[in-house]
Amino acid sequence: MPETDVPQQPKKKKNGCMIAIIAFAVIAILGIGGFLLVGGLFVTGAAVAVDQAIKEENRIPEEILPLDGSTQTGEYEITVYDIQEFASVGNEFYSEQASEGATFVAVLWGYKNTTGTPISAFDAPRIELLSPDLARYEPAVGASSALASTIDGLNQKALSDINPGISVKTVDVFEVSQELLLQPGWTLLIKADEKVRMKLN
Secondary structure, three states: OOOOOOOOOOOOOOHHHHHHHHHHHHHHHHHHHHHHHHHHHHHHHHHHHHHHHHHHHHOOOOOOEOOOOEEEOOOEEEEEEEEEEEOEEEOOOOEEEOOOOEEEEEEEEEEEEOOOOOEOHHHOOEEEEEOOOOOEEOOOHHHHHHHHOOOOOOOOOOOOOEOOOOEEEEEEEEEEEHHHHOOOOOEEEEEOOOEEEEEOO
16 A cells, blocks of 8 residues: 655744743833832932921921011911919819929910911921920820910810911910929920921020
């Protein structure tokens, strides 16, 4: 029986598949690299922004204004009405006593929105006390509330926006060592859209 030659099947070319795989791998690598680069730039930019915000928060103005009258910033007219010392604050229902060797420094102050738009209560001015060596003192919340309960005419905004032309009057109380308070050079730091520093003693 005569032998019949069986035609051989042509071999499939693998070159096209390999090129496609290599191209896909290169695109994937470039894509990941680009993503990491963009992500790195974003993280770096965010870190720089946070660092700048921290520096601004910690910045203390060198200029010290006298503690009289009102001071105008870009958005507020700020007034310090009175500063007094107390051993205790409050009334028969709610009171706070200063720690042994300490005194309460009460600052009656206020601000007026001088812009043409409402300002969030969360962006309202805040105050701190600065010692002569620039140590920072935050208000004592309990003592501030106790004293505020005894003063008429206060209208501190907790959540409401401060509309244009509206004035807010409030009081903040700081607990300070009596011995340290005798040292000259204490100042009041008002933190609003601009920082203002006023001479305390």
